[in-house]
Amino acid sequence: MGTEFVKARRERVFEKMEQGSIAVIYSGVEVHMSEDAYLHFEVSKNFRYLTDIARDHMILVLDKSGEKPETYLFIEEADPKMEKWFGKKLTKEEAQEISGVDHVLYLDSFKGRIDFWITRRMIKAAYFDLYRQSCEDMPDYNMVKAKEFADLYPGVALKDIYPILSLMRMTKDGEEVKRIRHAVDVTRQGLEEVMKHLKPGMMEYQAQARYEFTIKNLGAEGPSFPTIAGSGFNGTMLHYETNHCECKDGTLLLLDLGSKTEGLCSDITRTYPVNGKYTDRQKEIYNIVLAANERVCKEAKPGVTTRELNDICKEELAAGLKRIGLIKEDSELDKYYMHGVSHMMGYDVHDCTHVDGLKLQPGYVLTNEPGIYIDEEAIGIRIEDDLLITENGCEVLSKDIIKKPEEIEAFMEKYNK
Numbered sequence: 194m195g196t197e198f199v200k201a202r203r204e205r206v207f208e209k210m211e212q213g214s215i216a217v218i219y220s221g222v223e224v225h226m227s228e229d230a231y232l233h234f235e236v237s238k239n240f241r242y243l244t245d246i247a248r249d250h251m252i253l254v255l256d257k258s259g260e261k262p263e264t265y266l267f268i269e270e271a272d273p274k275m276e277k278w279f280g281k282k283l284t285k286e287e288a289q290e291i292s293g294v295d296h297v298l299y300l301d302s303f304k305g306r307i308d309f310w311i312t313r314r315m316i317k318a319a320y321f322d323l324y325r326q327s328c329e330d331m332p333d334y335n336m337v338k339a340k341e342f343a344d345l346y347p348g349v350a351l352k353d354i355y356p357i358l359s360l361m362r363m364t365k366d367g368e369e370v371k372r373i374r375h376a377v378d379v380t381r382q383g384l385e386e387v388m389k390h391l392k393p394g395m396m397e398y399q400a401q402a403r404y405e406f407t408i409k410n411l412g413a414e415g416p417s418f419p420t421i422a423g424s425g426f427n428g429t430m431l432h433y434e435t436n437h438c439e440c441k442d443g444t445l446l447l448l449d450l451g452s453k454t455e456g457l458c459s460d461i462t463r464t465y466p467v468n469g470k471y472t473d474r475q476k477e478i479y480n481i482v483l484a485a486n487e488r489v490c491k492e493a494k495p496g497v498t499t500r501e502l503n504d505i506c507k508e509e510l511a512a513g514l515k516r517i518g519l520i521k522e523d524s525e526l527d528k529y530y531m532h533g534v535s536h537m538m539g540y541d542v543h544d545c546t547h548v549d550g551l552k553l554q555p556g557y558v559l560t561n562e563p564g565i566y567i568d569e570e571a572i573g574i575r576i577e578d579d580l581l582i583t584e585n586g587c588e589v590l591s592k593d594i595i596k597k598p599e600e601i602e603a604f605m606e607k608y609n610k
Contacts, residue, residue: 196245196290196291196292196293197293198245198366198367198368199242199243199244199245199292199293200293201366202242202243202361202366203243203255203264204262205361206243206255206354206357206358206361207255207257207262209357210255210257210320210357211257211317211318211352212257213257213258213314213315213316213317213318214257214258214316214317214318214319214320214352215254215255215256215257215258215310215316215318215319215320216253216254216255216257216319216320216321216354217252217253217254217319217320217321217338217339217342218237218239218240218243218252218253218254218255218321218322218335218354219237219240219251219252219253219322219334219335219338220236220237220240220241220244220246220247220248220249220250220251220252220253221234221235221236221237221240221249221333221334221335222249222250222334223249234249236248236249237322237333237334237335238456238540238541239322239324239354239355239358239362240253241456241540242358242362242540243358244266244291244292244294245291245292245456246283246288246291246292247456248268248282248283250268250269250300251266251267251268251269251288251300252266252267252300252303253265253266253267253292253294254266254267254306255320256310258310258314258315258316259314263295263296264294264295264296265294265295265296265297265298265306266288266289266292266294266296266297266298267297267298267299267300267302267303267306268282268283268285268288268297268298268299268300269282269299269300270282270299270300270301271284285297307342311346311349316349317349317350318349318350318351318352319342319346319349319350319351319352320352320353320354320357321335321336321338321339321342321351321352321353321354322335322336322339322353322354322355322358323335323336323339323351323353323354323355324353324355324359339351358545359545359546360545362539362540362544362545363537363544363545363546363551363554363556363557364554364555364556364557365539365556365557365558365581366556369457369539369540369558370556370558370581372454372455372456372457373457373458373459373538373539373558373579373581373590374590375454375455375457376413376417376451376452376453376454376457376458376459377459377461377579377590377591377594378593379408379411379412379413379452379454379459380408380450380451380452380459380461380591380594381461381591381593381594382407382408382411383403383404383405383407383408383411383450383452384404384448384450384461384463384594385604386403386404386407387400387403387404387448387465388465388601388604388605388608389605389608389609390403390608391440391446391465391467391469391605391609392440392467392468392469392609393440393441393442393443393467393468394439394440395439395440395467396436396437396438396439396440397422397423397424397427397435397436397437397438397439397440397446398422398436398437400422400436400440400446400448401420401422401436401450404420404422404448404450405420408452412454413452413453413454414452414453414454414455414456415452415453416450416451416452416453417451417452417453417458417459417460417542418450418451418458418460418542419434420434420436420448420449420450421433421434421436421447421448421449421450421462422436422446422447422448422450423436423446423447423449423573424438424439424440424441424444424445424446424447424467425438425440425441425444425445425571426568426571426573427447427573428445428446428447428464428566428571428572428573428574429566429567429568429571429572429573430573431531431532431564431566440467441467442467442468443467443468443472444466444467444571445464445465445466445467445471445475445572445573445574446464446465446466446467447462447463447464447573447574447575448462448463448464448465449461449462449575449577450462451542456540457539457540458538458539458540458541458542458544459538459579459590459591460538460542460560460562460577460579461577461578461579461591461594462562462564462575462576462577463576463577463594463596463601464479464573464574464575464576465601465605466601466602466605469602469605469606469609470602471598471602474570474572475572475574476598477517478565478567478572478574479574479576479598480513480598481509481510481513481514481517481565482510482563482564482565482574482575482576483576483596483597483598484509484513485506485509485510485513485534485563486561486562486563486576486577486578486596488505488506488509489502489505489506489534489535489561489563490561490578490580490587490589491586492505493535493553493559493561493580493582493586493587494553494582494583494585494586494587495552495553495554495555495582495584495585496552496553497552497553498550498551498552498553499533499534499535499536499550499553499559500550502534502535502561503533503534503535506530506534506563507523507526507530508523509563510526510529510530510563510565511523511526514526514529514565519567529565529566529567530563530564530565530566531566532562532564534560534561534562534563535559535560535561535562536559536560537557537558537559538558538559538560538579539558544558553582554582555582555583555584556581556582557581557582558579558580558581558582558590559579559580559582560577560578560579560580561577561578561579561580561589562575562576562577562578563575563576564576576596578590578591578592578594578596579591
């Protein structure tokens with residue numbers, strides 16, 4: 194795969210760092226759940242973005258205190274007894290090959306190296322990843338380590354690397370786009386497997402299991418977020434994740450899901466008729482949502498904001514609902530559509546959005562997900578695609594995932610005779 198893309202990212206970070214500073218980014222550690230069990234490990238996305246490594250107990254340091262910038266990766270030294278229990282650790286050579294850093298050292302040398310930077314190089318500032326979603330959040334591992342550093346070295350200015358990295362991550366490079374394309378294609382194949390087997394009596398969790406088995410079987414790391422499989426009324430709940438009900442004849446199954454391949458995410462929603470045929474009413478609502486989805490695809494281009502895209506979406510949805518008499522005024526749309534039409538996507542399924550209202554630029558990848566949710570009719574329909582902003586418009590990365598009702602019905606009929 195090569196390492197040039199992560200080297201280029203680190204070079205861009207160095208350009209933004211203050212001279213006489215270091216940046217310290219931790220990969221993270223396992224979170225204890227109960228007794229000797231741990232939650233599934235999720236690497237720091239910024240660590241992975243700069244190293245292409247998804248392992249725990251590692252530290253990346255970007256050193257801009259000497260004559261030329263240098264990169265250091267601190268890793269655990271392999272313990273054969275522990276490896277017998279928990280599997281192989283990366284060797285220095287393997288870590289070097291994947292990340293392309295200048296120096297790979299063991300973790301037990303990290304504190305001594307920090308002392309060197311403090312006492313011999315007299316660094317003026319240290320950057321840490323200080324991202325926080327809300328004031329109610331528990332501090333993550335990078336935040337905890339930043340506080341430890343600040344307590345030990347109060348004379349060194351503590352700076353936040355997140356604004357630098359988040360702005361970089363908004364514009365996807367070629368490697369990211371390639372991996373997102375792959376994630377989208379894996380998602381397509383998973384959805385097709387669900388359509389092939391969907392029928393009345395299937396449980397929501399069975400649809401979820403068929404999708405997740407397929408993407409794992411194709412080499413995905415797993416779902417990019419908890420799979421939503423909401424049938425009937427459950428499809429009107431935006432983040433329904435219970436997935437324990439029966440898919441009944443005459444209802445719809447809303448599937449909001451994604452896959453993660455080599456760290457990059459997809460995020461797709463399709464809404465299928467459980468018995469293979471939309472009712473006239475379901476198709477009427479579906480086509481209104483589809484029209485909004487296609488309008489947003491046409492309008493997404495450099496210079497437009499996601500807020501403007503949402504206004505376009507709402508305009509199209511309101512016109513459709515007024516046409517069929519479900520609402521009389523545009524202001525009534527909020528009863529049936531209550532979320533935004535787009536969010537950024539990348540290493541996180543809801544990826545970095547550096548500034549609210551920022552205009553789209555080439556290289557941005559975002560979702561397009563209009564929906565209508567009619568509680569009283571137990572109809573929930575959302576159609577979500579992934580878009581890559583280009584120089585003159587956008588490319589629908591998920592164009593091969595069928596979404597026209599006639600195409601879906603024909604596909605399901607072929608496999609459910």
